[in-house]
Amino acid sequence: xxxxxxxxxxxxxxxxxxxxxxxxxxxxxxxxxxxxxxxxxxxxxxxxxxxxxxxxxxxxxxxxxxxxxxxxxxxxxxxxxxxxxxxxxxxxxxxxxxxxxxxxxxxxxxxxxxxxxxxxxxxxxxxxxxxxxxxxxxxxxxxxxxxxxxxxxxxxxxxxxxxxxxxxxxxxxxxxxxxxxxxxxxxxxxxxxxxxxxxxxxxxxxxxxxxxxxxxxxxxxxxxxxxxxxxxxxxxxxxxxxxxxxxxxxxxxxxxxxxxxxxxxxxxxxxxxxxxxxxxxxxxxxxxxxxxxxxxxxxxxxxxxxxxxxxxxxxxxxxxxxxxxxxxxxxxxxxxxxxxxxxxxxxxxxxxxxxxxxxxxxxxxxxxxxxxxxxxxxxxxxxxxxxxxxxxxxxxxxxxxxxxxxxx
Numbered sequence: 102x103x104x105x106x107x108x109x110x111x112x113x114x115x116x117x118x119x120x121x122x123x124x125x126x127x128x129x130x131x132x133x134x135x136x137x138x139x140x141x142x143x144x145x146x147x148x149x150x151x152x153x154x155x156x157x158x159x160x161x162x163x164x165x166x167x168x169x170x171x172x173x174x175x176x177x178x179x180x181x182x183x184x185x186x187x188x189x190x191x192x193x194x195x196x197x198x199x200x201x202x203x204x205x206x207x208x209x210x211x212x213x214x215x216x217x218x219x220x221x222x223x224x225x226x227x228x229x230x231x232x233x234x235x236x237x238x239x240x241x242x243x244x245x246x247x248x249x250x251x252x253x254x255x256x257x258x259x260x261x262x263x264x265x266x267x268x269x270x271x272x273x274x275x276x277x278x279x280x281x282x283x284x285x286x287x288x289x290x291x292x293x294x295x296x297x298x299x300x301x302x303x304x305x306x307x308x309x310x311x312x313x314x315x316x317x318x319x320x321x322x323x324x325x326x327x328x329x330x331x332x333x334x335x336x337x338x339x340x341x342x343x344x345x346x347x348x349x350x351x352x353x354x355x356x357x358x359x360x361x362x363x364x365x366x367x368x369x370x371x372x373x374x375x376x377x378x379x380x381x382x383x384x385x386x387x388x389x390x391x392x393x394x395x396x397x398x399x400x401x402x403x404x405x406x407x408x409x410x411x412x413x414x415x416x417x418x419x420x421x422x423x424x425x426x427x428x429x430x431x432x433x434x435x436x437x438x439x440x441x442x443x444x445x446x447x448x449x450x451x452x453x454x455x456x457x458x459x460x461x462x463x464x465x466x467x468x469x470x471x472x473x474x475x476x477x478x479x480x481x482x483x484x485x486x487x488x489x490x491x492x493x494x495x496x497x498x499x500x501x502x503x504x505x506x507x508x509x
Contacts, residue, residue: 122326133351136400143406162188172460186454194268196461199229200445202270206453209232211274220279221303225250225358226440227269228415234264234272237439238357238413239328241309244301252357252413252439253291254406260285266378270457280301285325291412292486309336313342318505321348325369328417333368340372340400350405350504356435360416363393380424383444390464405507406431407500410478416463423465423490433478434500442471 169175169184186205193203204212224243224486225236234256239245256264259275276284310332314322321343325336343351360366361379370380376397383391408422409432419438425431442463448456463471480503482496 132415152322166334180187182334193456193458197298198234198443199268200441200443201458202268202456203450204270204455204457208270208274209453209455211277212270212455212457221282222277222306223284223301223303226413226415227256227272227276229267229272231270232266232439234267234269236413237415237441238359240306240357243306244304248299248301250288250299251291252411255289255291256286256288257296258285258287271408280305287423311339313339314338315346315348316352316501317438318501319349320352320501320504321350322352322354325353325358326417327358328365328369328421330362330365331366332361336369336372338366344400350507352409352497352500352504353431354409354497355414355418355422356409356411358415358418358442359413359439360418363420366417366420367393368396370421373401373425374428378424378428379466381420382466383461383466384464385461391461405504407434407503408432409435409496409500410438410476411436411496412439414476415441418484419471419476420463420465423469423471426476426479427466432480432503433476434479434503435482435496436484437478437481438471438476440472440475442473 168183170179171446173179183205187202190203192207193201222243223245224240225245226238226240228235228237236245236250236252236254236256236490238252239250256272258264259272262275264272276286278284280303282303283300284303285298287296287298289296291469308329309326310326310329314324316322323336323339324345325332365382374380374397376395376399378395378397379392380395381393382395408423408425410418410422410433413436414422415438419440419442422431422433422438441461444461444463445457446460449460450456465471465476480499482499484494484496487493488495
């Protein structure tokens, strides 16, 4: 999740050698700097002295560099700068964090195209767990949704590429493409043993925000698809509609909501919490914490409120659900959430490259790590294959039961 108002750090590092790339290894350079290739292709290495950790031995890097430069069968065709980008990618992958990614020039351009929306896709949020690429949520009305792809489905192959140990960004890069072109996916649907292959036609993806519905018994349903920049106003309008409708109970459906802006989640939570109540805690690697607190709109008093969650509820969805549950204003119904509770910062390394790196974890008000555990619902209700075939929604039925028999 990115913080919308937080400026992106622009570290315009001169990023020519691997030493400068990692921003460390002064002493490592000392150990390895005299190793020059006796033959083969030589490179003019600059910015070698950037570094601050003398205990790191950089000699293995130079040994490998020199070996490749002198012994590789096509050494004369090597691109030294490309080798640096590959080394940096490997360094970031060694963190074991699927959300920290280095973007070389071409990938950086593609990532910026995605941010601007200049791309064709299939309409699903993906993530990784245990080295497996998984669907967090298909977006309503998109090629993925129409193909019947569900939250929790595993993506085993994209085209002819096996996805094992791919990052989410690597997988997304293969799935995205020019509008109107096809991409083939090999899936293992959640809860099944047999794989299936689907071919999707890429399209321009428009992410929906929310829908409302009045249900029998005075229940008002808000289906929130994402915490986008516009969701704050849309959610406020939905609450206004609820007040004027005369309904007295509410269900907020966050199933399949992959998240979005932190500020939008805090603002939405503020309609149900007194001013100053903690919505989420941001914990950094050095132990420091930032508290994000309710703005105190708090216009509802003892409102019967159920929140629907599932494997596709991630990030900002988990923040809102966790806060309202822990402050005892809502009950969670459905399935365990995805568990994506970290914040990434996009840092410019050179004008052509960037690094998306995890800088903090989100904790619920009581200190539970969303990333480590996800959120278990108060009322766990599974949707079976038969439910899907019959278009039954036992999770919604349970939420209706809870608000109709409201007890805090």
